[in-house]
Amino acid sequence: xxxxxxxxxxxxxxxxxxxxxxxxxxxxxxxxxxxxxxxxxxxxxxxxxxxxxxxxxxxxxxxxxxxxxxxxxxxxxxxxxxxxxxxxxxxxxxxxxxxxxxxxxxxxxxxxxxxxxxxxxxxxxxxxxxxxxxxxxxxxxxxxxxxxxxxxxxxxxxxxxxxxxxxxxxxxxxxxxxxxxxxxxxxxxxxxxxxxxxxxxxxxxxxxxxxxxxxxxxxxxxxxxxxxxxxxxxxxxxxxxxxxxxxxxxxxxxxxxxxxxxxxxxxx
Amino acid sequence: xxxxxxxxxxxxxxxxxxxxxxxxxxxxxxxxxxxxxxxxxxxxxxxxxxxxxxxxxxxxxxxxxxxxxxxxxxxxxxxxxxxxxxxxxxxxxxxxxxxxxxxxxxxxxxxxxxxxxxxxxxxxxxxxxxxxxxxxxxxxxxxxxxxxxxxxxxxxxxxxxxxxxxxxxxxxxxxxxxxxxxxxxxxxxxxxxxxxxxxxxxxxxxxxxxxxxxxxxxxxxxxxxxxxxxxxxxxxxxxxxxxxxxxxxxxxxxxxxxxxxxxxxxxxxxxxxxxxxxxxxxxxxxxxxxxxxxxxxxxxxxxxxxxxxxxxxxxxxxxxxxxxxxxxxxxxxxxxxxxxxxxxxxxxxxxxxxxxxxxxxxxxxxxxxxxxxxxxxxxxxxxxxxxxxxxxxxxxxxxxxxxxxxxxxxxxxxxxxxxxxxxxxxxx
Numbered sequence: 001x002x003x004x005x006x007x008x009x010x011x012x013x014x015x016x017x018x019x020x021x022x023x024x025x026x027x028x029x030x031x032x033x034x035x036x037x038x039x040x041x042x043x044x045x046x047x048x049x050x051x052x053x054x055x056x057x058x059x060x061x062x063x064x065x066x067x068x069x070x071x072x073x074x075x076x077x078x079x080x081x082x083x084x085x086x087x088x089x090x091x092x093x094x095x096x097x098x099x100x101x102x103x104x105x106x107x108x109x110x111x112x113x114x115x116x117x118x119x120x121x122x123x124x125x126x127x128x129x130x131x132x133x134x135x136x137x138x139x140x141x142x143x144x145x146x147x148x149x150x151x152x153x154x155x156x157x158x159x160x161x162x163x164x165x166x167x168x169x170x171x172x173x174x175x176x177x178x179x180x181x182x183x184x185x186x187x188x189x190x191x192x193x194x195x196x197x198x199x200x201x202x203x204x205x206x207x208x209x210x211x212x213x214x215x216x217x218x219x220x221x222x223x224x225x226x227x228x229x230x231x232x233x234x235x236x237x238x239x240x241x242x243x244x245x246x247x248x249x250x251x252x253x254x255x256x257x258x259x260x261x262x263x264x265x266x267x268x
Numbered sequence: 269x270x271x272x273x274x275x276x277x278x279x280x281x282x283x284x285x286x287x288x289x290x291x292x293x294x295x296x297x298x299x300x301x302x303x304x305x306x307x308x309x310x311x312x313x314x315x316x317x318x319x320x321x322x323x324x325x326x327x328x329x330x331x332x333x334x335x336x337x338x339x340x341x342x343x344x345x346x347x348x349x350x351x352x353x354x355x356x357x358x359x360x361x362x363x364x365x366x367x368x369x370x371x372x373x374x375x376x377x378x379x380x381x382x383x384x385x386x387x388x389x390x391x392x393x394x395x396x397x398x399x400x401x402x403x404x405x406x407x408x409x410x411x412x413x414x415x416x417x418x419x420x421x422x423x424x425x426x427x428x429x430x431x432x433x434x435x436x437x438x439x440x441x442x443x444x445x446x447x448x449x450x451x452x453x454x455x456x457x458x459x460x461x462x463x464x465x466x467x468x469x470x471x472x473x474x475x476x477x478x479x480x481x482x483x484x485x486x487x488x489x490x491x492x493x494x495x496x497x498x499x500x501x502x503x504x505x506x507x508x509x510x511x512x513x514x515x516x517x518x519x520x521x522x523x524x525x526x527x528x529x530x531x532x533x534x535x536x537x538x539x540x541x542x543x544x545x546x547x548x549x550x551x552x553x554x555x556x557x558x559x560x561x562x563x564x565x566x567x568x569x570x571x572x573x574x575x576x577x578x579x580x581x582x583x584x585x586x587x588x589x590x591x592x593x594x595x596x597x598x599x600x601x602x603x604x605x606x607x608x609x610x611x612x613x614x615x616x617x618x619x620x621x622x623x624x625x626x627x628x629x630x631x632x633x634x635x636x637x638x639x640x641x642x643x644x645x646x647x648x649x650x651x652x653x654x655x656x657x658x659x660x661x662x663x664x665x666x667x668x669x670x671x672x673x674x675x676x677x678x679x680x681x682x683x684x685x686x687x688x689x690x691x692x693x694x695x696x
Contacts, residue, residue: 004314004370008477050551051543056310056366057488064481065536068529075526177318177477178381181374188363188371218382225385231378238371248361 002041003183005063006160007167007176009040011070014168019077030120030168037164038157040066067176120169127162128201135159136197174227185234186211192241192248207237271521283520289414290512292421293470294482294531298508299428300466301483302490302501303459306439310487311369312351314480316467318373319350321380321476325387336416340468347464350376377476420469424462428501435459436497474528481532482508489539492546511535565668566599566607571616571634572641572667573597574626575695584631587623635695636675641667642688643678649689650682656689 013036017029040062047058128135137145138155146152163183170179190203215230222229243251304312320343327342328334350372357368428435437445438455446452463483470482490503515531544551573596578584590604599607608624611617616630626634644663648654670678688694 002366004374047543050554051492052549052554053488053491053543054305054308054310056308057305057484060310060314060480060484061488061536061539064478064485064532065540067477068481068532068536071526071529072533075524075529177374177377179374180370181378184367184370185375188367191363192361222382222386223389224382228378228381228383228385231375232382235371235375235378238375242357242361250360 002044002059002160003163003167004180005044005059006037006040006163007179007183008063009066010034010036010164010167011067011176012036012073013164015070015073015077019073030116030165033168034161034164036066037167038161041157041160116169117173120165124162124166127158131155131158174230178227178231181231181234182208185231185238189234189238189241192238192245195247207234211237272517276517283516285414286520287513287516289417290516290527290531291509292418292512293472294486294508294512294515294535295505296421296424297466297470297479297482298486298490298504299425299501300459300462302487302497302504303428303435303439304463304483305487305491306497307459310484311366311480312354313463313467313483315350315354315369315373316347316464317471317476317479318380319376320344320347320464320468320471321377322346322383325380325383328387329383340416340420340465343468343471344461344464346376347467348460351460351464417469417472420465424466424469425505427458427462431455431458432498432501439497474531478528478532481535485532485535485539486511489535489542492542492549507535507538511538563607563610566603567611567616568633568637568668569597570599570604570607570611571626571630572637574624575631575634575638578626578631579693585626587620587625589623593624637667639695640670640675640678642692642694643675643682643685644670645690646682646685646688646694647678659689 010033013032013034014029017032020032021028043062044055044058047053047062048055053061134145134150134155137148137150138152142152145155166183167176167179170182174182186204186207187200189207190200193203194200211230211233215233216226218233219226219229241249243249246252301310301313304310323342323344323346324339325342326346327338330342331338354365354368354372357363357372358365363371434445434450434455435458437448437450438452438459442452442456445455466483467479471479474482486504486508487500489507490500493503494500511531511534514534515527518525518530519527542550545553547553570593573593574588575584577588577592577596578586590601590608593599593604594601608617608619611630612619612624615627616633617624618627619625641663644666645656645659648659648662649656684696685694
C-alpha cells in the first residue's frame, strides 16, 4: 500500500522539477520524484511513530495531502506546465511514440520515453543486483538484519526511492493509479505461484511482459486505453492464479480436499 | 475583502447551493469515516473510491444517460463488490490486506479506465462530463444533482445517528458485541454500505484520488482532540464542513482553482496542525511530557546517589563535588549540572564553593527514593520469587512511579522490613 501512496505523492516533486527545468522526461524530474517519495515515506513513519497515528490513517492522510498539493501546483502554474490531471491519473501510452527525442544535429533517436524506461530498468536491475542481500535481509527479517549491521532504515528509504523512480518513469504512460497495479499485480500473482524468492522475482518479470503484450492487443480490440487494458489483464492473471495456482489456488485446494475425502470417507 | 463579504452574505442562490452541497458532502463522509478509522480500515475508502469507476461506466453504457440515480446505483454495486473481493482474498489466501487493497483498487480502476476510454472513443455525445467523476466538480453542483446528493448525505448522517451505539461497539470490540447478541454481521454490512454510499457521493466533490482524504483525514484529526466517540464524530463533521465551506470559497474567488484539492489541502492542514499542537496526544505535548518525566527521573536519581554517598561516610549533609557524584554513578556532565542548579532552585540542595549538599527536604526526598527502591527489591524477591541479583533493574524504573498510597501498602505488606535482599538498610 505504501507503493500506492508513493505513486500519488510524487506528483508535487514532478511539478516542481518541471517548473525548474521546463522539460518533461528529464532526469531532474526523476530525482524530484524520488525525493518526494522518500519524503512521503518519512512523513508516514513520522506521523506513525511520533504522533502515534495508526499506519493506515498515516498513509491516507499523507498521500492525499501531497497529491492535492501537486494538483494545486499544476493549476497555479497551469500556463507553464504541460501536465494535466488526466495524464496524471491515467497517462496514455499511445502518445509515447509522438514525443520523439531529436538530437541537436536533428537526428531522430526514437521515442524519448523508451530511453527513460530503459534507463530506469537498468538502474533498478543494478540496484537489486548490488543490494540483493541487504534487501532480502531487511525484507524478511529486519531484526536479524539490524544485528548483522545492515541499516534497515537506509535500505527501506533506498527501496522507496526506487519505487518512486519507477513510478515517475511510468507516469507518462500509465498514470499514478494504474502504476500501482503494475507494481503489485505481477508480484502478488507470482507470490501465489511459488514460495522461492528468486523464482518469484523471475515469474514477476515474466508476468509483467505477458500482461503488457496481451494488454496491448486487448486495447486495440476494444479501442480503449492501453494502460487500462494492461491492468485489466494483470487482474485477470491474478484471478487465474488465485483460483488455479498449483499450491495456493482456491479451486485447487477444494479439489485436493475432495480427493482426500474420497480416499478416506470416514475422515470427514 | 469585498468578495469575502459577498460570499458569506449568501445573497447569491447559486452560492448557497454550492456551499450547502459541499458542506453536506464533506461532513457526511467525515461522519462515516470516523467509524472506518476506528475500525482501522481507513484505506478501504480509497479502494471503494477507485472501484466505483467501472460501475459508473457500466451504468452509463446500460442506461445511456448521466442520470445521477443510475450512476449511484452502478457505483454502489462495483464499490461494494470490490470490498467483498478484498475481504475474500485477505481471509482465504496468504496475501496481506494492504496488498489486496492496492491490487483490487488499481485493477478495478484499470477496468474502469478501459471502459471510459472505450465510451469516449465511441463518439457518444452524451458522454461528455463523465470524467467529472474522476476529478470532482464541487463548484458545479446544481439543481437535480444537488438534491440527490444532499438527500444521500442526510440519509448517511441520520443512519449513523440511529445506529450510533451499535456502530461504536463493533468499532471497538466486535467479539463483545457478538456476545451481547448484537447482529455484528449486519452492522458490518451496514457500515460497508454507508462507506460505499459516502464515497459514491463524495467523489462528486473531490474526485477519485482525494476521496480517501474526505473519509480519513477529518477522523484522524478529530482523534487527537478527544477520547469520546460522539465528540470525535462531531469534531470530524465540523472540520469536514469547514474544509468544504473553504473549498467552495476558494473556487468562488478563483474559479480556475480546482475545488477538490483545495478542500483536501485545507482539511490536511487542519489535521497536520492537530497532530502537532493537540493537547495530550499532540507531538509537542507528548515530547513535553517526555522531557518532564526525564527531568524528574534525573532529579530523583541524583538525590538518590547523594544519599548513597551519605550512607558510605555516615554524613548525609556533607558537601559533594561534581567529580565525586560522577564517581559514584556516571551522569553526563551537562545535564548533571543543569539538574543540580534546578534542585537548588527548588530548595532541595545547597551549594558552597562548588560543593553540593542536601537541605532538610532534599535529604527526605532522596531517602524516600532509596526506600522505595529497596522496598520494591524486597517485594520482588519475596513475593515474586525473583533472584536478588535480578531485581535492581526493575526497581530502578519503578522507584519514580510508585505513589504514596502504593508506598504505604508496600510498607504494610512487608511489615516495615529493616533490610532489602542485598542486606542494605531500608531508611524510614
